[in-house]
Amino acid sequence: YPGNCGDTTGDGNVDTICNCAGLSINESIIPQSYTLSQNYPNPFNPITYINYSVPNYDFITIDIINISGQIIKTIVQSSHQPGNYEIMWDGTNYYGISVPSGIYFYKMDADEFVSVKKLVLLK
Numbered sequence: 001y002p003g004n005c006g007d008t009t010g011d012g013n014v015d016t017i018c019n020c021a022g023l024s025i026n027e028s029i030i031p032q033s034y035t036l037s038q039n040y041p042n043p044f045n046p047i048t049y050i051n052y053s054v055p056n057y058d059f060i061t062i063d064i065i066n067i068s069g070q071i072i073k074t075i076v077q078s079s080h081q082p083g084n085y086e087i088m089w090d091g092t093n094y095y096g097i098s099v100p101s102g103i104y105f106y107k108m109d110a111d112e113f114v115s116v117k118k119l120v121l122l123k
Contacts (some may be wrong), residue, residue, distance in 0.1 A: 030082045031055045034113035039089075039106065043120040046098070047090045052108055054080045061109040064089060065116075072099060075106075091121050 031053035039048045054060060062076035072093040076085075089106075093099050101123045107116045 031084060034108075034110055034115070036106075036108040036115040036117060038117055039119045043122040045091070045122050047088055048119060048121075049086055049088050050075075050106060051084065051086045053084050054110065055082055056111075057081060058110045062087060063107050063109070064093075065105040065107060066099070067103050067105075072104075076108075 033053070033055055035051075035053040037051040039050045041048060050062065052060075052062070058080055060076055060078065060080045061074060063071045064073045064075060066072050073089070074094075075087050075089050091098050099121065101121050104119050104121060105116050106119060107114065
């Protein structure tokens with residue numbers, strides 16, 4: 001039995017190579033599904049981070065929405081390659097003005113995926 005991943009087996013047959021226990025470069029880099037993670041820190045002041053994953057080439061939008069349902073800022077609006085992403089929000093609206101403390105939502109929109117999560121800004 002070989003000691004290292006990729007070593008040949010002990011029978012001398014060079015064609016037989018140890019399998020690397022399920023490790024696949026593609027699986028570790030390209031996510032299997034869309035995900036929108038909970039922001040951190042939460043509650044936050046003055047900035048928070050949002051992680052999300054995109055498994056296919058897709059156009060992604062992430063909006064910040066106030067408790068009244070109004071979009072106060074779009075923080076992501078672009079085509080994405082498959083991968084894992086992080087975006088920062090600094091608690092400001094479209095005009096660069098700090099928004100009041102309170103509960104906000106962030107919504108990720110993709111071609112066949114929508115997810116909404118809650119975040120809390122404390123000042």
